[in-house]
Structures are given as structure tokens and as C-alpha cells.
Amino acid sequence: MTQRTLLLTGASRGIGHATVKVFQAAGWRVLTVSRTAFDPRCPWHAGATDHFEGDLSDNASRTMLVAAVRKTLPDGCLHAVVNNAGISPKGSDGARIGVADTDEALWLKVLSVNLLGPAGLMRDLLPELERGQGSVVNVGSIVGTRVHPYAGAAYACSKAALAALSREAAAELGPRGIRVNMVTPGEIETAILSDGARAMAGAIPLRRLGTPEEVARVVLFLCSGEASYVNGASIDVNGGQHA
Ligand SMILES: NC(=O)c1ccc[n+]([C@@H]2O[C@H](COP(=O)([O-])OP(=O)(O)OC[C@H]3O[C@@H](n4cnc5c(N)ncnc54)[C@H](OP(=O)(O)O)[C@@H]3O)[C@@H](O)[C@H]2O)c1
Numbered sequence: 001m002t003q004r005t006l007l008l009t010g011a012s013r014g015i016g017h018a019t020v021k022v023f024q025a026a027g028w029r030v031l032t033v034s035r036t037a038f039d040p041r042c043p044w045h046a047g048a049t050d051h052f053e054g055d056l057s058d059n060a061s062r063t064m065l066v067a068a069v070r071k072t073l074p075d076g077c078l079h080a081v082v083n084n085a086g087i088s089p090k091g092s093d094g095a096r097i098g099v100a101d102t103d104e105a106l107w108l109k110v111l112s113v114n115l116l117g118p119a120g121l122m123r124d125l126l127p128e129l130e131r132g133q134g135s136v137v138n139v140g141s142i143v144g145t146r147v148h149p150y151a152g153a154a155y156a157c158s159k160a161a162l163a164a165l166s167r168e169a170a171a172e173l174g175p176r177g178i179r180v181n182m183v184t185p186g187e188i189e190t191a192i193l194s195d196g197a198r199a200m201a202g203a204i205p206l207r208r209l210g211t212p213e214e215v216a217r218v219v220l221f222l223c224s225g226e227a228s229y230v231n232g233a234s235i236d237v238n239g240g241q242h243a
Contacts, residue, residue, distance in 0.1 A: 002075075003027065003028065003029050004027075004028050004080070004132075005028065005029045005031065005073065005077065005078055005079050005132070006023050006028050006029070006030050006031065006079065006080040006081070006082060006223065007031045007033070007069055007078060007080070007081045007082070007125065008020060008023070008030055008031065008032050008033070008081075008082045008084060009032075009033045009056055009082065009083055009084050009085035009117065009118075010033070010084040010085030010086065011030070011032035011034055011051070011084070012032075012034035012035075012036045013190065013191055014188075014190030014191055014192060014212055015084055015185065015188060015190060015212045015216060016032075016034070016082075016084045017212065018211070018212035018213045018215070018216040019084060019212075019215075019216040019219055019220075020042075021213075021216070022213065022216040022217055022219070022220050023216075023220060023223075026220055026224075028079075028080075029046065029050065030050065031050045031051075031072065032047070032051045033051075033052045033053075033054050033056065033065060033085070034051075034053070034054075034085065035055050036053070037051075037053055038051035038053075050072070052068055052069065056112075056113055056117030056120075056121070057109065057112035057113045057116070057117060059120070062120050062121065065121075066125060069125070069128075070128065073128060076127070076128055076131050077128060077131045077132035077134075078128035078129050078131070078132045078134050079132040079133075079134040079135075079223070080134050080135050080136070080137070080223040081121060081122060081129065081134070082136075082137045082139070082219055082223070083117065083118035083121060083122070083136065083137070083138045083139060083162075084139040084219075085113060085117060086113060086114045086141075086155075086158075086192070087109070087110060087113045087114065087155075087192075088110075088151055088152065088155045088192050089106060089109070089110065089152060089154070089155070090150070090152065090194055091152075094150060094194035094196055095150075096148070096150050096151060096152050096153075097152035097153065097154070098152065098153050102152065102153050102154050106154055110152075110154040110155055110158050111154070111157075111158050113158075114155070114158035114159065114162060115158045115161050115162055118138050118162060118165065119165055122136055122169060122180075126173075126176075126178075129173075129178050130176050130177065130178060133177040133178070134178060134223075135179040135180065135181065135223050135227075136166075136169065136173075136178065136179070136180040137180075137181050137182065137183060137219050137222045137223060138162050138165065138166045138180070138181075138182045138183075139182070139183055139185070139215075139219075140159045140162050140163050140166070140182045140183065140184040140185075140234065141155070141156075141184055141185060142184055142185065142186045142187075142236070142238050142241060143155060143159055144159035144162065144163050144184060145163075145184075149196060149200075150194045150196045150197045151197075159184075162182070163182060163184075163234060166180050166181065166182040166232070166234070167232055170231045170232030171232065174231050174232070179222075179227070179228075179230065179231040180232065181222045181227070181230055181232065181234065181235070182233070182234040182235070183219055183235050183236075183237055184234055184235070184236050184237065184238070185210060185215050185237045185238065186204065186210060186236070186237065186238025186239055186241040187200055187201065187204065187209050187210065187238070187239075187241065188209060188214075188215055188237075189212070190212055193209070203241075204239040204240065204241045205239055205241065206239035206240055207239075208239065209239075210238070210239055214237060215237050218235050218237050222235070
């Protein structure tokens with residue numbers, strides 16, 4: 001069986017880093033993207049050659065990334081794109097930045113990483129995804145559907161828009177054999193989480209934060225043949241945090 005190839009954004013830490021490990025363990029080749037260089041302490045053998053440094057908020061950088069990815073695909077097939085990179089800017093002391101305090105520059109910055117990055121990558125890598133009959137997983141957030149005490153207004157809007165993008169793409173690309181789904185994590189123990197959000201653990205039905213691996217395993221499921229009839233879906237990974 002030919003090895004399946006994943007392009008994963010935001011692989012340098014948190015949920016993305018766990019996703020690399022879970023896919024590697026399942027036998028996938030993982031191409032990674034983040035602004036930081038490959039860390040030689042990382043355990044997988046192809047990490048240095050399969051890592052691309054790039055800023056997904058920057059059009060030119062994304063274009064270069066797509067060209068570089070294309071060159072590394074021997075048969076021109078991509079089997080999955082996981083749009084995981086995201087930013088959630090906070091105010092001083094981790095305070096949420098509301099509508100009144102979000103200026104034009106911040107709107108643009110958040111939307112360019114969290115929404116335009118995924119939309120652009122999906123569009124530009126369509127030929128490769130179609131050839132591989134691949135799937136896309138967008139990493140959304142619990143805050144795409146509710147007001148959150150620590151996540152800002154621009155972040156929430158970007159994740160709500162990402163849900164709409166996933167729905168649109170699933171409807172449009174399904175006939176071409178490409179599935180598009182989303183995972184919506186709740187409070188997961190990573191660097192993006194504020195101390196305030198960490199303190200919410202006791203109110204979550206499972207009484208703890210989630211781990212990056214617990215999100216990564218759902219992403220793997222969505223990219224696998226086990227999910228062959230799952231398209232346009234969104235899976236919550238939030239320990240039952242619905243209230
Ligand atoms: N942790 C949670 O509780 C939680 C909850 C809901 C949703 N999520 C979502 O899950 C995803 C991963 O979050 P995380 O918690 O793992 O965050 P994280 O630890 O802060 O990691 C974010 C990743 O995105 C990359 N990144 C950020 N801006 C980028 C850019 N402009 N270009 C390329 N890469 C960029 C970062 O790498 P560099 O800095 O090296 O570029 C890093 O690898 C995000 O979409 C986030 O919104 C997280």
C-alpha cells in the first residue's frame with residue numbers, strides 16, 4: 001500500500017505537535033508548516049526535510065509553501081490537509097479582547113491566519129487533494145458557537161467563519177471525492193490557553209482539560225478510511241462542555 005501524505009499546519013507545538021506523532025505512528029508521511037524552524041529534538045526521521053517554514057497569514061509565503069509542497073509529492077497526490085495553525089490574541093493578563101477593543105489590524109491578523117490561511121491552502125492544493133481523493137480537517141473551536149470568557153471577538157468570528165468554510169467546501173468538493181470536516185476542541189492544555197481558561201477545568205463534565213493527543217486522534221479518524229462517509233461534519237472534543 002502506498003504511504004499516505006498529510007500536510008499539517010501549526011505543527012511546532014500543542015495540538016499540531018501531537019497530530020504529527022499520531023499520524024506518524026499510523027504510518028503517514030507528515031509535511032509540516034509553522035513560522036519556526038524544525039526543532040532537531042523532534043523524533044521523526046524525515047522531520048527536517050518535510051518541514052516548511054512559512055507564515056500562513058502572508059499570501060506570498062503561502063504561495064511559496066504550496067510550490068514547495070507540490071515538489072515533494074512524487075505522484076502529485078495529497079491525502080489530507082489539516083488546517084490547525086491558529087492564533088488567539090489576548091489583552092494584558094490574558095484578558096479577552098472584545099468588539100470595542102479590536103482594531104482593524106487585529107481583525108485582519110486573526111482572520112488571515114485562522115480563516116484565509118485554511119481557505120487559501122485548500123484552494124491551491126485542490127489538484128493534489130483530488131488526485132489523492134484526500135480529505136481536509138479544519139480545527140475550529142468551541143468559541144465558534146458561543147461567547148467565551150477568555151477568547152476574543154475576532155478569534156470567535158474567525159472560528160465561526162471556519163465552520164461555514166468547512167460546510168461550503170464539503171458541499172462543493174464532495175462530488176470531486178474530497179471530504180471536508182472539522183473538529184471543535186474545548187479547553188485543551190496547550191500554550192494558547194489562558195490561565196483563566198485553565199481554571200475552568202472543574203466545571204467541565206469530565207472535570208479536566210483535554211490533551212492535545214485526544215484532539216489529534218479524532219483528526220486521524222476523520223482523515224482515515226474509517227470516516228469514509230463522514231463529510232461536512234463537526235466533532236466536538238470538549239469533555240462534554242456544552243453549558
Ligand atoms: N488549546 C485549546 O484549548 C484550543 C481550543 C479550541 C481550538 N483550538 C485550536 O486548535 C489549533 C491549535 O491550537 P494550539 O492550542 O495547539 O495552539 P498553539 O500551541 O499556540 O499552536 C499554534 C500553532 O500554530 C502555528 N502558527 C501560528 N500562527 C502561524 C502562522 N501565521 N503561520 C504558520 N503557523 C502559525 C504555531 O507555530 P509558530 O508559532 O511556530 O508559527 C503553532 O505551531 C488552533 O487553531 C486553535 O485555535 C485550541
